[in-house]
Amino acid sequence: GNSVTQMEGPVTLSEEAFLTINCTYTATGYPSLFWYVQYPGEGLQLLLKATKADDKGSNKGFEATYRKETTSFHLEKGSVQVSDSAVYFCALSDLGAYGNKLVFGAGTILRVKS
Amino acid sequence: GAGVSQSPSNKVTEKGKDVELRCDPISGHTALYWYRQSLGQGLEFLIYFQGNSAPDKSGLPSDRFSAERTGGSVSTLTIQRTQQEDSAVYLCASSSLAGRGEQYFGPGTRLTVT
Numbered sequence: 001g002n003s004v005t006q007m008e009g010p011v012t013l014s015e016e017a018f019l020t021i022n023c024t025y026t027a028t029g030y031p032s033l034f035w036y037v038q039y040p041g042e043g044l045q046l047l048l049k050a051t052k053a054d055d056k057g058s059n060k061g062f063e064a065t066y067r068k069e070t071t072s073f074h075l076e077k078g079s080v081q082v083s084d085s086a087v088y089f090c091a092l093s094d095l096g097a098y099g100n101k102l103v104f105g106a107g108t109i110l111r112v113k114s
Numbered sequence: 115g116a117g118v119s120q121s122p123s124n125k126v127t128e129k130g131k132d133v134e135l136r137c138d139p140i141s142g143h144t145a146l147y148w149y150r151q152s153l154g155q156g157l158e159f160l161i162y163f164q165g166n167s168a169p170d171k172s173g174l175p176s177d178r179f180s181a182e183r184t185g186g187s188v189s190t191l192t193i194q195r196t197q198q199e200d201s202a203v204y205l206c207a208s209s210s211l212a213g214r215g216e217q218y219f220g221p222g223t224r225l226t227v228t
Contacts, residue, residue: 042221043219043221091157101159101162101170102159103159104156107156
């Protein structure tokens with residue numbers, strides 16, 4: 001079945017450092033890919049998405065490119081802030097007969113120190 | 115409403131008791147999803163409702179779990195004879211566009227089975 005693998009954390013960075021969180025997927029067909037973020041004490045929020053190969057999703061300085069040849073969707077940010085500390089989930093959409101259930105990776109905790 | 119709401123926010127129950135968790139989706143969203151977030155299993159899909167169609171129950175872990183959606187709006191997830199491994203955060207999400215739109219998540223219900 002479809003699956004998502006993302007790098008284990010926690011990832012600890014200093015403010016203004018460069019961030020990469022790796023994500024690879026296994027899927028039949030052509031899923032859409034997502035990054036969700038969960039800030040402390042809050043619910044899951046969509047951070048960015050890409051719906052087809054070579055698409056780049058971006059939001060709040062984060063970006064990720066849908067790479068079909070490497071089945072990857074790595075999350076990057078050029079300069080992290082303390083407020084980026086959160087858990088990041090990579091996910092793909094598994095289009096079934098009806099809808100769009102999400103298959104998630106295990107999540108990566110990001111801690112940014114000032 | 116402003117977003118997806120869930121109740122209760124926290125529930126502690128004794129092993130063997132039944133529990134009901136409630137989800138109020140965003141008004142007008144026809145699709146509703148339940149997911150479970152636990153330490154051992156990460157984020158897992160449980161069940162999906164779309165309009166009046168039969169739900170996709172493929173993610174329910176056992177026949178102790180059931181869910182219904184009344185009037186195409188509010189949903190209740192019921193766990194019978196709870197076990198300690200049912201302890202998790204239960205998340206609800208809703209979306210428009212017959213389930214193909216962005217999923218908006220509620221804050222979750224944290225269930226602890228003692």
